[in-house]
Amino acid sequence: MHSVPAVVNSRARRxxxxxxxxxxxxxxxxxxxxxxxxxxxxxxxxxxxxTVPDGITQINVAVTAAGGGGGGSAAGFVxxxAGGGGGGGGxxxxxxxxxxxxxVLTITVGAGGWGGSTLQWGGTGGNSILSINxxxxxxxxxxxxxxxxxxxxxxGAAGPGGTAVNCNGAGPLLYDGIIGGNGGGGGLTSNAGGxxxxxxxxxxxxxxxxxxxxxxxxxxxxxxxxxxxxxxGCVALTY
Numbered sequence: 635m636h637s638v639p640a641v642v643n644s645r646a647r648r649x650x651x652x653x654x655x656x657x658x659x660x661x662x663x664x665x666x667x668x669x670x671x672x673x674x675x676x677x678x679x680x681x682x683x684x685t686v687p688d689g690i691t692q693i694n695v696a697v698t699a700a701g702g703g704g705g706g707s708a709a710g711f712v713x714x715x716a717g718g719g720g721g722g723g724g725x726x727x728x729x730x731x732x733x734x735x736x737x738v739l740t741i742t743v744g745a746g747g748w749g750g751s752t753l754q755w756g757g758t759g760g761n762s763i764l765s766i767n768x769x770x771x772x773x774x775x776x777x778x779x780x781x782x783x784x785x786x787x788x789x790g791a792a793g794p795g796g797t798a799v800n801c802n803g804a805g806p807l808l809y810d811g812i813i814g815g816n817g818g819g820g821g822l823t824s825n826a827g828g829x830x831x832x833x834x835x836x837x838x839x840x841x842x843x844x845x846x847x848x849x850x851x852x853x854x855x856x857x858x859x860x861x862x863x864x865x866x867g868c869v870a871l872t873y
Contacts, residue, residue, distance in 0.1 A: 674839045674872045677741045679760075684871070686737040692730055694872040695772055695801065696837040697764055699724030701830060702777035703747035703756020704848035704861030705790035705817065714854045715783055718861045719790035720814025720828035721747055721847030722777030724759050726835025729803035731771055740765040744776045744867040749848050752858030753782040756848060759796060762867040773799035777811045780828055780850045780861060790817035790850050795831050809835035814847045818854075825853035827861065837870030844868035 675684065686693070702722045708715025724744065733739075744760025759776025775796040783790040795811025815828030833845025848862035 672872055674837065674870055676839050676868055676870045677743050679743045679745045679866045681740065681742045684739045684741060686733045686735050686739065688735045690733060690735060690873050692732050694730050695764055696726065696728045696835065696870045697762045697772045697774045697801065698726040698833050698836040698840065698845045698867045699762045699774040699776040699796045699811070700744035700746045700759030700867040701833065701845050701847035701864030702759045702779040702793040703749045703864045704827060704830060704850040705755045705780035705782040706750040706752045706860045707827060707851035707853040707858050708753055708783040709856060709858035714825055714856060715858055716789045717817030717825045717827040717853035718750060718783045718850030719780030719792040719817045720830040720850045721756050721759070721780045721864045722793035722795040722814050723811030723831035723833045723847050724777045724845030724867050725774040725796035725798040725811045726809045726833050726845065727772050727774045727798050727801040727807060728835060729772065729801035729806040731766065731803035733766065737766050741869045743869050746864035746866045747776065747779050747848065749861035749863045750779065750782050751860050753784065755779045755781045756861050759864045760867065762869055764869060771803065772801040775799060776867070777831055777847045777864060780814050783817045783853050790828065792816045792828050793831065793847060807835060811845060817850045827852045830862070830864065836868055839870050840868035
């Protein structure tokens, strides 16, 4: 049975290739496609169980955590309030794990952090975790929340990206999430909310924008606004 490499999004692939070229690192070349049609499964947010079918002795996993929520903007008093910070992107990990038919995999897919209300930071993105027969084999931490903007012109700080913890199989790939953007200052200057950070590693089978942080709310008004929630994570198994 041939393993199928997890798919790294194109932006991350270009980034990694550029770094490798600069550092003189040789990246591994993806293997040939398997003779059989590969099967890829993705899982809903929350915790699910999956049993390894007969004939399968290894699986490729791509585990992506959720993004943090964006911070809310401030309600101004005399001058318009400041924008909220963007949430950080979720981390992503991948590798090929040895398994046996009948093994039970427990898959936890992190939920996106909530968007912060006026003046408040958002929620931290949920971690995504994969275990085999109760032993954790892969962990990616969620992005942190963006801070809320302040009424007296203090912009909301960006949420840091999540940390890639481990993937205990062959060819491990560990990618921390990308930090969000800072909110703009209040008053009559720039007061836009910060953009959400993004996840740099996920399967192409994952829907939407897995692991992306939520945008901070725009300031520039005497009224405060909530930040955007982060995007859910994703776990994909290919065998």
